[in-house]
Amino acid sequence: MRSPSPHKSRFLEVRRPVSRRQAALSAIAIWVLFFGIWLIAAEGGMVNPLLVPSPVQVFETTWNLFVDRGFIGDIGISVWRVVLAFAMASALSVPLGVMMGTFPAIEAIFAPFVSAWRYLPAPSFIPILLMWFGTGEAPKLALLFLGVVFFLITLVMDHTKNVRKELIETALTLGANRKVTVLNVVLPAVLPEIVTAMRQMLAVTWTYLVIAEIVASTTGIGAMMMRARRFLKTDEILSGIIVIGVLGLVFDLLFKAAHRWLFPYLQEKR
Amino acid sequence: MSSAVLHLDEVSKTFALAKGRELTAVDKVSFEVERNSIVVLLGPSGCGKSTVLRMIAGLETPTGGTITLGETPVTGPGRDRGMVFQAYTSFDWLSVRRNVEFGMKINGVPAAERREQAEHFIRLVGLSKFLDAYPSQLSGGMRQRVAIARTLANGPELLLMDEPFGALDAETRWQMQELMIDVAEQAQTGMIIVTHDIEEAIFLADKIVFLSAHPGRVKEEIIPAFKSGGRIRSKEELVQTPGYAELERKIMRLMREEGQHE
Structure with missing residues (x-):
């Protein structure tokens, strides 16, 4: 040996x-x-x-779906739903989460409400959403919104609370008032974490999109997959799965790129 | 009228604990800070020296006594009492220049004056080469220089520092201590520095306020007699100065006496 x-x-x-x-x-x-x-x-x-079906057949089918069957339209609708619902959820969550993380008085009002809703699975609202909003875009957007908003508020609040006390106290001893402290110190300090939290929650939005489109939709990638099931087209179902995976990956990469572009100072660690 | 800028008159701080019990962290502390002088708050851990500093900054409210800056009672934080912390407080999303301009910007100083002042104080702390660098590109000592320049550029009457060099390595510590002597003379600002490092205290202080622990009380005010001819500019010079070793021994004895109470 x-x-x-x-x-x-x-x-x-x-x-x-x-x-x-x-x-x-x-x-x-x-x-x-x-x-x-x-x-x-x-x-x-x-x-x-x-x-x-074999992978070769699935890729052929995917190609045909794009070229002959207007698959791009279904993809467009799905992406539109995700982006719109996520933008609405973010527009509410980011300001509210930052305020809750900064002012305990605001946290005391909203935290008991938000944390209760977090434990309700969003899909359990599908029947009532369908009754309230019918079959248009509204129930899908509402499901995506409900599925994400309470988690995003909590994440933004937690990250805001983690902004170091010394940064805030430095601002105060430099003569900053409340508004300046929140807008010029707390917000820029927590922004990279907020963008990361948004990236994570966007992936969750995709999950709810597929649920919404499978349960109650005639358009979008999920609806296409359910149609394919009726005609025993497993190759088309698998195409749908692959496209959803690729889209999720593309959005994730876009968010990563945006993070690098928005926060150049984080890349320059020595 | 005395030449003191800051008066503490029987300042106390009592914290409420669980089950209605109370803890007195600071008990009737009184001292004065003369114009442009360096006062060091020294004492064993648990003597409440940081709490005293935070009350002067307005970040904590005393439960008894009064703190007066000039003629005005201190009721909250303000730009006349700038604070430098032990933890790094650089705003990572701003360049060195913009960090130093921050206080002036939020207080409405015009851009041209801001720029000039920032460059002056960045030069004073020796960071002219790093005007446009981000804090994440700087070492720990350099980041503390940014914090000091940022506070001074805002024109405070008093610079408050809470163990500002505690996180730095020994060599950087000396450099920073020597820098503070230069800064005190050029910026014409009074300073209150909290430390538990005896050598640092003797080197920097025009007056040492020694606090005893549990609760924090002023045990003794010490004015290093050998500095009557002016401040000492280097650490080497300090250790050779007659009277230095004796003063260090005396303060060590005070520290030990306090330790024995625990």
């Missing part, structure tokens, strides 16, 4: 960072493995092709 050399490189090293090259190769490998197993299972006849 050879004596262990101290420079011998092993695959598993405790907490040793991997190179960019190794990281990229590992990422590609796991996806190749996934599609490989799928391809072999489907093409080799190991699974019912009606239930599990």
